[in-house]
Amino acid sequence: MDAQAIIDSLSPLVPGAVFEAAPSVDFTTVYVSGEHLVATCQALRDSLNFETLVEVTAADYLPRAPRYEVVYHLLSVSKRLRLRLKVRVANDGTLATVQGVYPGAGWLEREVWDMFGIVFDGHNDLRRLLMPEDWEGHPQRKDYPVQIQKAAQTYAPLEVSQEQFRANLERDRVKRTH
Amino acid sequence: MSEIRTETMTVNMGPQHPSTHGVLRLVMELDGEVVQSVIPTIGYLHTGIEKTAEQKKWQQVIPLVERMDYLAAQSNSLSYALSVEKLLGLEMPQRVKDIRVLIAELQRIASHLIWIGTHGLEIGAVSMLFYAVRERELLLNINELIAGFRFFPSYIRIGGLREDLPRGFHAQVTEFLDRFPAKIDEFEGLLTKNDVYRRRTEGVGVISKEHAYAWGLVGPIARAGGSDYDVRKYFPYSGYETYDFKVPTATEGDVYARYRVRVAEMRESVKLAREALSRISPTGAWACDDTRVVPPPKDKVYSEMEALIQHFLIYSQGFTVPAGEAYVPVEGPRGEHGCYVVSDGSNRPWRVKMRAPSFMAIQALPTVVQGGLIADVVAVIGSTDVVMGDCDR
Numbered sequence: 001m002d003a004q005a006i007i008d009s010l011s012p013l014v015p016g017a018v019f020e021a022a023p024s025v026d027f028t029t030v031y032v033s034g035e036h037l038v039a040t041c042q043a044l045r046d047s048l049n050f051e052t053l054v055e056v057t058a059a060d061y062l063p064r065a066p067r068y069e070v071v072y073h074l075l076s077v078s079k080r081l082r083l084r085l086k087v088r089v090a091n092d093g094t095l096a097t098v099q100g101v102y103p104g105a106g107w108l109e110r111e112v113w114d115m116f117g118i119v120f121d122g123h124n125d126l127r128r129l130l131m132p133e134d135w136e137g138h139p140q141r142k143d144y145p146v147q148i149q150k151a152a153q154t155y156a157p158l159e160v161s162q163e164q165f166r167a168n169l170e171r172d173r174v175k176r177t178h
Numbered sequence: 179m180s181e182i183r184t185e186t187m188t189v190n191m192g193p194q195h196p197s198t199h200g201v202l203r204l205v206m207e208l209d210g211e212v213v214q215s216v217i218p219t220i221g222y223l224h225t226g227i228e229k230t231a232e233q234k235k236w237q238q239v240i241p242l243v244e245r246m247d248y249l250a251a252q253s254n255s256l257s258y259a260l261s262v263e264k265l266l267g268l269e270m271p272q273r274v275k276d277i278r279v280l281i282a283e284l285q286r287i288a289s290h291l292i293w294i295g296t297h298g299l300e301i302g303a304v305s306m307l308f309y310a311v312r313e314r315e316l317l318l319n320i321n322e323l324i325a326g327f328r329f330f331p332s333y334i335r336i337g338g339l340r341e342d343l344p345r346g347f348h349a350q351v352t353e354f355l356d357r358f359p360a361k362i363d364e365f366e367g368l369l370t371k372n373d374v375y376r377r378r379t380e381g382v383g384v385i386s387k388e389h390a391y392a393w394g395l396v397g398p399i400a401r402a403g404g405s406d407y408d409v410r411k412y413f414p415y416s417g418y419e420t421y422d423f424k425v426p427t428a429t430e431g432d433v434y435a436r437y438r439v440r441v442a443e444m445r446e447s448v449k450l451a452r453e454a455l456s457r458i459s460p461t462g463a464w465a466c467d468d469t470r471v472v473p474p475p476k477d478k479v480y481s482e483m484e485a486l487i488q489h490f491l492i493y494s495q496g497f498t499v500p501a502g503e504a505y506v507p508v509e510g511p512r513g514e515h516g517c518y519v520v521s522d523g524s525n526r527p528w529r530v531k532m533r534a535p536s537f538m539a540i541q542a543l544p545t546v547v548q549g550g551l552i553a554d555v556v557a558v559i560g561s562t563d564v565v566m567g568d569c570d571r
């Protein structure tokens with residue numbers, strides 16, 4: 001199934017969406033506009049049998065605008081097909097999450113946020129995944145330095161006075177017995 | 179007498195727990211022994227390999243990606259090499275394809291051996307690890323023979339292989355393949371009908387085919403739940419379409435089914451490796467003949483000016499790859515393993531992203547273990563065969 005066939009079968013299912021075939025060396029690649037991404041994924045899963053979302057990732061094409069491309073690799077086991085959906089995202093742009101269609105997108109989108117800083121609207125848990133919770137910056141961006149000197153971060157030891165410690169013990173004992 | 183108060187307890191499992199396969203941390207809320215919720219925390223092994231790869235020349239990325247999934251090193255490098263070769267438009271000679279198939283299957287056996295050993299160990303069959311590691315040692319010896327390295331051989335290169343097979347390769351691999359099927363029987367004798375093992379694993383951690391697809395768990399996990407998706411059959415690469423092999427499946431989707439699928443996979447891998455070995459001549463082509471990528475033979479470097487220049491260029495500048503993107507998945511030991519590669523036309527990759535099966539498996543873990551017993555969590559983690567190096571990259 002080439003890109004044009006996919007676009008022809010998708011266009012009636014997602015009214016208003018603009019699809020664009022992209023050149024590729026491996027399998028069908030289609031650009032979709034960000035606002036129609038979720039509806040497109042829904043149509044692909046329900047009507048065109050793309051059961052699985054294999055991969056979500058992004059690439060930063062820095063001097064270029066729009067700066068990012070978010071890439072979705074879909075797989076249809078029943079039709080032996082692969083499809084690459086690509087969405088262009090501007091520097092401070094956001095995208096809707098496809099978690100509702102493919103639950104497995106959760107962590108993949110979280111990693112894209114962690115590494116590129118692309119916000120996924122409606123995501124249920126958009127926290128740091130691979131980097132520490134208090135990390136600043138998004139390392140996979142092209143303007144992020146490759147080597148930086150950073151002091152080792154450790155959590156300060158819990159400072160509890162002897163009196164507080166005893167009071168806590170007493171409180172827990174009371175809690176357990178009542 | 180007043181009523182007994184109960185409350186849930188929050189327990190931290192890991193990051194240094196022995197059964198979390200590295201450094202996975204699970205924050206579990208327990209009601210007695212029943213797991214109410216699980217929140218996995220990953221990233222302890224994140225080493226920024228994908229960022230580092232963007233600074234290296236194309237060929238220099240091979241050792242980096244091999245260190246991602248450290249139990250299946252050559253599955254990483256094969257998927258990376260295939261993706262870059264797709265961009266370059268290279269076609270490998272038949273002998274290189276067969277050697278790659280052989281190496282990939284031996285790598286699968288090596289990875290499954292560590293899986294069967296650690297999974298058995300965690301569930302109480304401690305001796306499994308000794309049996310499994312003894313066989314894996316022989317596979318590491320084969321790695322040492324072909325490349326001098328035991329864990330990360332970097333033998334698969336863009337454009338073919340690093341060099342030709344060494345003398346004695348066929349004998350050593352044949353020796354392993356002759357002895358190994360009996361050893362699988364031995365493993366099965368220890369576990370398959372073991373009453374304790376079956377009670378710990380049957381009906382535990384069920385992942386149906388639909389559940390696996392929704393969470394992106396394509397690989398042995400989905401095959402244990404009734405899927406027959408195997409990249410080697412569906413999207414053949416490196417000449418797998420010319421081999422005759424079966425894809426083991428099961429329908430129950432529990433820990434025991436995943437165990438049976440992986441053991442059957444080892445048997446199929448032995449057959450595949452034997453077939454591949456019979457096709458490989460002791461000497462012959464070990465790389466394609468594209469002079470952009472493969473350095474000229476040494477005798478020409480010493481006698482011809484053009485060859486010397488080409489040799490110098492490849493080792494100092496590297497080679498350029500046409501602009502574009504490619505994703506060529508392989509069937510790794512843990513499932514679909516693919517490398518998304520973007521090139522801007524220069525001699526360094528613009529973006530390298532490894533699709534990690536362990537990452538998806540850990541994401542789906544809470545949906546599998548919630549409502550089960552805490553002891554089952556260990557069995558389920560073991561059965562999904564997660565490797566934290568693969569997950570965190």
